[in-house]
Amino acid sequence: MTSDTTEIALARTLQPQEVASVLTRVAEIRPRVQCLTNTVAQNLTANMLLAFGAIPSMAIHVDEVAAMAEGAGxxxxxxxxxxxxxxxxxxxxxxxxxxxxxxxxxxxxFVELSPLRRHIAGQVLRLPDILVRGNTTEMAALSVDLEAAKGVTRVTTGKVDRIENESASFSVAHGHPLMTRVTGIGCAAGALIAACCAVEANKAVAAAAALTAYGIAGEIAAERCRGPGSFEVELIDAVAAMDAATLAARMGT
Amino acid sequence: MTSDTTEIALARTLQPQEVASVLTRVAEIRPRVQCLTNTVAQNLTANMLLAFGAIPSMAIHVDEVAAMAEGAGxxxxxxxxxxxxxxxxxxxxxxxxxxxxxxxxxxxxFVELSPLRRHIAGQVLRLPDILVRGNTTEMAALSVDLEAAKGVTRVTTGKVDRIENESASFSVAHGHPLMTRVTGIGCAAGALIAACCAVEANKAVAAAAALTAYGIAGEIAAERCRGPGSFEVELIDAVAAMDAATLAARMGT
Amino acid sequence: MTSDTTEIALARTLQPQEVASVLTRVAEIRPRVQCLTNTVAQNLTANMLLAFGAIPSMAIHVDEVAAMAEGAGxxxxxxxxxxxxxxxxxxxxxxxxxxxxxxxxxxxxFVELSPLRRHIAGQVLRLPDILVRGNTTEMAALSVDLEAAKGVTRVTTGKVDRIENESASFSVAHGHPLMTRVTGIGCAAGALIAACCAVEANKAVAAAAALTAYGIAGEIAAERCRGPGSFEVELIDAVAAMDAATLAARMGT
Structure with a gap:
């Protein structure tokens, strides 16, 4: 589609050293990410954060989430x-x-399937400067709220991930189809983006760095696995082993 | 036991092409299965459904489960x-x-361990045409309710799985003891049966197809693993790779 | 530190045959452990218990936890x-x-991060003869309550695990740093200790046996993996394969 081509043309991709810079800061600062996330993806999300060098915390109780979040990155x-x-x-x-x-x-x-989720999403999107990560269907279901949201960063993941806010636009063309065949891989991406946001004030750069590293790890894992079960295992290993040399080699610059 | 032998003699096993036909329809239609399932097995259940070609959704909120279930298969x-x-x-x-x-x-x-679970099971079994999957102990604990249930399909899993309703009786003699040493493998079987029920109106055929494919995947995984940890990984890979040729080769016809 | 050295010098380590004796009883008796545990670690906890030869149950409902716990070990x-x-x-x-x-x-x-958790911990520690497992930070946050607790067994896990109660003191110097890079590994340790407490009345011996076997499994898994993803898989396999010969060979006696 013409408009898509134009937008992709305008979006830039991060340089390997930009990605490496964000990853290094995560590994050094070890930010804690307070995750209120779904029980299906909690385990993989925590393991991806640990592999990335960050610290997961998963509180849910109304009487403690604020305390747990106050010290989080x-x-x-x-x-x-x-x-x-x-x-x-x-x-x-x-x-x-x-x-x-x-x-x-x-x-x-799954915001497109449930009026309750649309209602909750509407409330969440009133927070300025929020970053939203969804697939094309989810982002389309929220288009009106996203239009109204102040300072929002939109991260639409798919074959090519697109990251957009008022001041920047990035595209990430890394990844592998197996990433959609294992539950929680997309949810864990959100956690890695959050870890990067804890160490990089430019949310679009943070998201692009996380998704570039994650997508490259996905490519490596796909080469080593023989199905979605072994893919998940290899993906965690590849995220934990990600470094500047791998980024440079895989990003071809 | 004589009576057991008689019943197994009467029960038939599916032909490879019957199993393949159900699996092909799951892969083509990609039914969404709305799972209200336990938090221990949610992740494996979702991954097995994805490996099988189906789509998991895991809503639990009272205000949205109906909406999530209405569009599910x-x-x-x-x-x-x-x-x-x-x-x-x-x-x-x-x-x-x-x-x-x-x-x-x-x-x-674990319905045999908890009066609360027996009470809930009694309510669920008032729904006509339900399919119940349990091990021998669980099915025995529910025998009175199962007798009274209208149009129920009983699926008793074990060394030999037995599937029975008013009009059909199947046995499935595939699988491996390691399938009882990894948590959630039985729970995920229920989800695969549900996915098959979404594309095959004959619930006994649907259950037999799911358990045959799953049991054969278990046999393949057992050959490749060296313990329950690697067994789980190999089982997901084997379910994702299951095809008509593998079924025919393993079912020996 | 001098005081640490002194305490470690006083603490003894179990002999291989003492560890093997506890593990054999777990495998023979197959105790059920009623786990009220976090949703992140539930799956790994259940799989570790199964690999260990025990039976997990994970009830949470207020109306059934008592019934589920009454028959548990x-x-x-x-x-x-x-x-x-x-x-x-x-x-x-x-x-x-x-x-x-x-x-x-x-x-x-994470008791150090949340007043709610400190409050709940205070209530739990009023039960006499309880065993508490935590890392150094968690145990320090509870020091006042632990001082007041009657008959408590303190298990502080870390590079060297330390186990102390009124009548015994053990240290366990097995394990691998990767055990802190996979979520739920520490939580699952608590479940294995519980399984051992079901078959061994001396709680300090039970904890030392569980942590010795688990730590050695961690060393084996670390030799076979290439990152935290494959480490988790290998750890489950190594726990399932643990036997007297492996304990004797690895404990160097």
Whole structure:
């Protein structure tokens, strides 16, 4: 499509040393990411954060999420298995984010299938400067709210990931189709983006760095596996082994 | 035991092309299975559904399970970690199943240990035409309710799986003992049966097809692993790679 | 540090045959461990218990945890993802433990980060003869409560694990740094300790046996893996394959 080609042409890709710079800061600072995420993806999300050099925390109780979030470097909100309790915890997390200037990544899983999720997403998107990561269907279902959101960074993942906000536009053409055949891989991407936002104030750069490293790890894992089960194992190993030399070699510059 | 031998003699096994036909339809239609399942098995259940070619969704919130289930091809209810919220969600799912004619697979995990689970199982089994998958102990604990259930399909998994309803009786003699040494493998079987029920109206055929393919994948995985950890990884890979040629070769016809 | 050296000098390490004796009893008796644990670690915890020869059960519902715990060999309470419902279930479990003399292992995950967790930990530690497993930070945050706890067994895991109660003191110098790079490995250690407490009345011996076997499995897994993803898989396999010969060979006696 012409318009797509134009937009991709305008979007730039990060240089290997830009990606490496963000990853190095994550490994050095070891930010804790407070994840309110779905119970399907919690384990993989925590393992990806650890492989990345970050620290996961997964509190959900309404009486402690604020305390857990206050000392965290970033906050992830993922509504994949939203329940009555996590629904009440979300406003607490948004309040901490607002009061303490914490970066927030929001993942509107299956928002197109549920009026409840659309309602919750509408509330979350009132927080300025939020980063939203979704697939094309999820982002389309939220288009009106995204238009109205102040300072939002839109991260649409797919064959080519697209990252856009008021001041920047990036595209990431790394990854592998197997990344859509293992549950929680997309959800864990949101957590890695959050870890990068904890160490890089430019949210578009943070997201592009996370998705570039993750996509390259996916390519490496795909070469080594023989199905989605071994792919997941290899992906964690490849994320943990990611370094500047691998980035440079795989990004071809 | 004589009576067992008689029943197994009467039960037939599916032909490879019958299994392949169901699997092909799952891969083409890609049914979404709405899973209200336990938090221990959610991740493996989702990954098995994806490896099988189906789409998992895992909503639990009372205010959205009905919406999530309405567009799904089948519904799975597994009470392995039933909590106050999922207990309230079950009647909503049963209502959607009744009103929209969705197939329902029920997995009464550890029903023999908990009066609460027996109570919930009794309510679920009032839904006509339900499929129940359990081990021998679980099925025995529910024998009175199963006798009274209208149009029920009983799937008793074990060394030989037995599938019975008013009009059909199948046995499946595939699988491997390691399938009982990894958590969630039985729970994921329920989800694969649900995926097959979404594309095959004869629930006994659907269950036999799912368990035959799964059992054969278990045999392949057991040959490749060196313990329960690698078995789980290999099982996902083997389910994803299952095809008509493998079925024919392993079913020896 | 001098004081540390002194204490380690006083602490003894188990002999291979003492570890093997506990493991053999677990494999023969197959105790069921009722785990109220966090949703991040539930799957790995269940798989480790199965690999160890024990049986996991993961009930959480306030109306059934007591029934599920009454027939169990031991109880694990882990507050990693404490929520409003599991908070209410804890007193029920403590009551069963008190009335039926069940061993209880308590894991105060991230207790240093949350006033709510400190409050809950204070309540749990009123149960006499409890075993607490935590890292140095968690144990330090609970020092006042631990001082006051009657008959408590303190298990502080780290590079060298230390196990102490009124009558015994053990140290375990096995393990590998990768054990801190995979989520839930520490939480699963608590479950293995609980399984050993179900078959060995001396809680310090039970904990030392579990941590010795687990640490040695970690060393074996580290030799076979190439990152945290494959480490987790190899660790489950190594736990399942642990036997007296491996213990003797690795413990160098």
């Amino acid at each position: 970033a906050i992830l909100i993922n509504i994949g298995t939203i329940n009555a309790e996590s629904e009440l915890a979300i406003p607490k997390l948004l309040e901490v984010a607002r009061d303490h200037g914490k970066p927030v990544v929001f993942d509107p899983v | 089948a519904i799975l209810i597994n009470i392995g970690t039933i909590n106050a919220e999922s207990e309230l969600a079950i009647p909503k799912l049963l209502e959607v199943a009744r009103d929209h004619g969705k197939p329902v697979v029920f997995d009464p995990v | 031991a109880i694990l309470i882990n507050i990693g993802t404490i929520n409003a419902e599991s908070e209410l279930a804890i007193p029920k479990l403590l009551e069963v433990a008190r009335d039926h003399g069940k061993p209880v292992v308590f894991d105060p995950v």
